[in-house]
Amino acid sequence: MAAYTWPQVLGPLLRHEDLEASATAWAMEQILSGAATPAQLAGFVIGLRSKGETVTExxxxxxxxxxxxxRISVSGRTLDVVGTGGDQAHTVNISTMSAIVAAGAGAKVVKHGNRAASSACGAADVLEELGIPLDLTGPQVAEVGEQVGITFCFAAAFHPALRNAAVPRRELGVPTTFNLLGPLANPGDPSAQAVGVADGRVAGLMAGVLARRGIDALVFHGDDGLDELTTRTTSQVWVVGGGKVEGPVTLDPRELGIEPVSADALKGADATYNAKVVRALVDGEPGAVRDVVLLNAGAALAAYTPEEGSVTTRIRAGMDRAAEAIDSGAAKDVLDRWIAACASVR
Structure with missing residues (x-):
C-alpha cells in the first residue's frame, strides 16, 4: 500500500480536490488499525462528505x-438485500423481510446488516428476536447458507476493526462516508445486490462502485426519502449490469398494481413488534407490508436474475415469484429452516 501522510490526504480535501484510491485506502488502513486519532478520522470523513465522494475514492x-x-464463501450465485439506513422513517424491516421472501423464491441470500443506529430496530435486532444468533463464526455462517439458502453476516462481528471508528462517528452525529460502506462491503461477496439508499445524492455513486466490481444490482431511493422502494410515492432506480450503470428511472408502484399508502402503514417499532410483523408476512397476511415487501423482493429477484426488459417489467416478474414464495409457504419454510440450521451448527 502506498504511503501517505495526513496532510497529503486532508490538504486536497480542503481544496475540494479528488483523491486517488490509494490515498483513501491508506486513510482507511490508518482508521481501522487504530493508528488514526479521532481528529484525523473526523477531518477525513467530514472532508470527503463536504467535497463529495467519487467512485474511485x-x-x-x-x-x-x-x-x-x-470473509466467508457461499457457493454459487448469491444475493444481498440491504439499505444504507439513516432515512429516519422507523419503518418495519423491509429489506430483511424481502431477503427472506427472495430466499423462499429460490435466491441464495447472504445478507449483511447491523443493529439499529438511528431507528428502533435494525436487521440484526429483528433477526435475533426471530431466533437467528449473531455470534456464529464465519464457517458456521457459511454452512447455514449452504444448508438453507439464506444466512446473515452481522456487520459488528465480521468487521471488528470498525470499532476503532465507532466513538468519533457517534460524536460527530451526522451521516458520513461510513454510512455508504456497509452495503458495499458484504464479507460474503454477493454476485447480485438490491441496495436502498436514503440519500438520493449518492445513489448513483454507489451504483458506480458496484458496477466497477462487476456486481449485478438495482440501486434505489424512495422519493419520500426511504432507503427502500417505497409504496408511499415514486422511487428512483439505477440498474447495474455488465460493468455499466443505467438510470435513474422513475418507478411508480401504481404501475405494478400498488396504491400509495400513508407513512403510518409501514411504521415499525421495537424488535418484538417487528418480528411479529415478519411472522405475519410469511403467514400470508395481506396489506401494506406485504405490498412493500413484494415490491422490494421483486427488485431483489430482478437483480439476482438479470433479464431483458424495462425496470418495471423485470420487477413485476420478480413480484410474481415473491408472491408465490409467500402464498406457497416457501418463505415461511425458509425462515423456520434458517432458525433450525443456526441451532444445529452451534
Whole structure:
C-alpha cells in the first residue's frame, strides 16, 4: 500500500480536490488499525462528505475495509438485500423481510446488516428476536447458507476493526462516508445486490462502485426519502449490469398494481413488534407490508436474475415469484429452516 501522510490526504480535501484510491485506502488502513486519532478520522470523513465522494475514492475505502473483514464463501450465485439506513422513517424491516421472501423464491441470500443506529430496530435486532444468533463464526455462517439458502453476516462481528471508528462517528452525529460502506462491503461477496439508499445524492455513486466490481444490482431511493422502494410515492432506480450503470428511472408502484399508502402503514417499532410483523408476512397476511415487501423482493429477484426488459417489467416478474414464495409457504419454510440450521451448527 502506498504511503501517505495526513496532510497529503486532508490538504486536497480542503481544496475540494479528488483523491486517488490509494490515498483513501491508506486513510482507511490508518482508521481501522487504530493508528488514526479521532481528529484525523473526523477531518477525513467530514472532508470527503463536504467535497463529495467519487467512485474511485469509495473503491479505495471499500477495498481496505474488505481486507480487514472476516470473509466467508457461499457457493454459487448469491444475493444481498440491504439499505444504507439513516432515512429516519422507523419503518418495519423491509429489506430483511424481502431477503427472506427472495430466499423462499429460490435466491441464495447472504445478507449483511447491523443493529439499529438511528431507528428502533435494525436487521440484526429483528433477526435475533426471530431466533437467528449473531455470534456464529464465519464457517458456521457459511454452512447455514449452504444448508438453507439464506444466512446473515452481522456487520459488528465480521468487521471488528470498525470499532476503532465507532466513538468519533457517534460524536460527530451526522451521516458520513461510513454510512455508504456497509452495503458495499458484504464479507460474503454477493454476485447480485438490491441496495436502498436514503440519500438520493449518492445513489448513483454507489451504483458506480458496484458496477466497477462487476456486481449485478438495482440501486434505489424512495422519493419520500426511504432507503427502500417505497409504496408511499415514486422511487428512483439505477440498474447495474455488465460493468455499466443505467438510470435513474422513475418507478411508480401504481404501475405494478400498488396504491400509495400513508407513512403510518409501514411504521415499525421495537424488535418484538417487528418480528411479529415478519411472522405475519410469511403467514400470508395481506396489506401494506406485504405490498412493500413484494415490491422490494421483486427488485431483489430482478437483480439476482438479470433479464431483458424495462425496470418495471423485470420487477413485476420478480413480484410474481415473491408472491408465490409467500402464498406457497416457501418463505415461511425458509425462515423456520434458517432458525433450525443456526441451532444445529452451534
Amino acid at each position: 469509495v473503491e479505495g475505502l471499500v477495498a481496505t475495509m474488505r481486507d480487514f473483514a472476516t
